[in-house]
Amino acid sequence: MNKSIILNSRPDGLPTKENFLLKTEGIPKIVEGEILLKTLYVSVDPYIRGRMNDVKSYIPPFEVGKPMQSGAVAEVVESKNKSYSVGAHLTGMMEWKKYQVSNGVGLFPVSADLAPLSSYLGVLGVTGLTAYFGLLEIGKPKEGETLVVSGAAGAVGITVSEIGRIKGCKVVGIAGSDEKIKQLKDKFKLDEAINYKKTNNMAKAIKEACPNGVDIYFDKFNNLTQEADNDK
Numbered sequence: 632m633n634k635s636i637i638l639n640s641r642p643d644g645l646p647t648k649e650n651f652l653l654k655t656e657g658i659p660k661i662v663e664g665e666i667l668l669k670t671l672y673v674s675v676d677p678y679i680r681g682r683m684n685d686v687k688s689y690i691p692p693f694e695v696g697k698p699m700q701s702g703a704v705a706e707v708v709e710s711k712n713k714s715y716s717v718g719a720h721l722t723g724m725m726e727w728k729k730y731q732v733s734n735g736v737g738l739f740p741v742s743a744d745l746a747p748l749s750s751y752l753g754v755l756g757v758t759g760l761t762a763y764f765g766l767l768e769i770g771k772p773k774e775g776e777t778l779v780v781s782g783a784a785g786a787v788g789i790t791v792s793e794i795g796r797i798k799g800c801k802v803v804g805i806a807g808s809d810e811k812i813k814q815l816k817d818k819f820k821l822d823e824a825i826n827y828k829k830t831n832n833m834a835k836a837i838k839e840a841c842p843n844g845v846d847i848y849f850d851k852f853n854n855l856t857q858e859a860d861n862d863k
Contacts, residue, residue: 633658635698635728642683650683651699659732666715668705668731674752676701698726702756704741704748705731722751754790762790766849774799776846779837783824784811791849792821800847803840 632655639652661667679701682693693699703725707715715721715735723738725731741751753759765787772778778795782788783804792815795802803823804815815824823840830836837845 632656633728633730635726637698638683638693638695640695641685642680646680646683658730661709661711661732663711665732665734666707666712667709668721668725668733669708670703670705670725670727670729670731671720672704672749672752673725673727674702674756698728700724700726702752703727704751720748722756753786758786759790761787762794766791766794766847770847770849772798772800772847775801777801777803777841777843778847778849779803779805779841779845781805781848781850783815783821784808788849789819792819795847796820801841803837 637652721738778800784806812824
């Protein structure tokens with residue numbers, strides 16, 4: 632049997648189990664040109680909370696009564712499409728279903744031989760691409776420069792910080808709890824970290840952490856993420 636997670640109603644604040652519905656149905660059949668996918672990994676990200684709201688944004692909101700969607704990795708278990716063989720792994724935006732039908736449009740092949748499949752939803756997925764191109768193509772870090780990373784304890788922020796360290800930068804992270812600050816300094820070896828929730832004067836704190844000034848400031852921020860944080 633197939634299972635899917637449906638948005639049953641729009642949350643008011645923190646989502647509850649009543650906002651979702653687990654639907655059971657038969658496994659769909661495919662026709663010529665289609666593939667049957669079995670979902671292996673699903674990425675649950677902060678922006679998903681924003682898509683539960685019926686508001687205009689850069690991406691359409693989820694529809695009530697329809698399956699949730701996000702980035703996923705799936706395996707081709709049946710194929711009537713010459714471009715995709717059984718056993719291939721694909722990633723892209725998919726519905727929260729155990730099995731689903733696709734024509735392959737918008738999906739990209741990934742290899743389990745190169746990295747764990749879950750990595751394609753993280754450091755080898757949108758998270759990693761955002762960090763890699765944002766820092767290297769726009770920030771263009773040079774050895775000895777100072778890099779300040781906002782949201783440094785998040786997935787993109789940690790990746791940016793790691794790339795910055797590899798490039799020989801002094802890396803200063805900004806986060807919102809003492810636990811995150813400790814993790815940034817002890818586990819990820821950032822040079823400095825600032826808890827903005829306990830800092831009355833951020834300009835002063837950054838100046839003290841970066842006595843030679845700031846060469847690159849990396850800030851990953853969008854309204855959907857802010858909405859999600861506000862609802863927690």
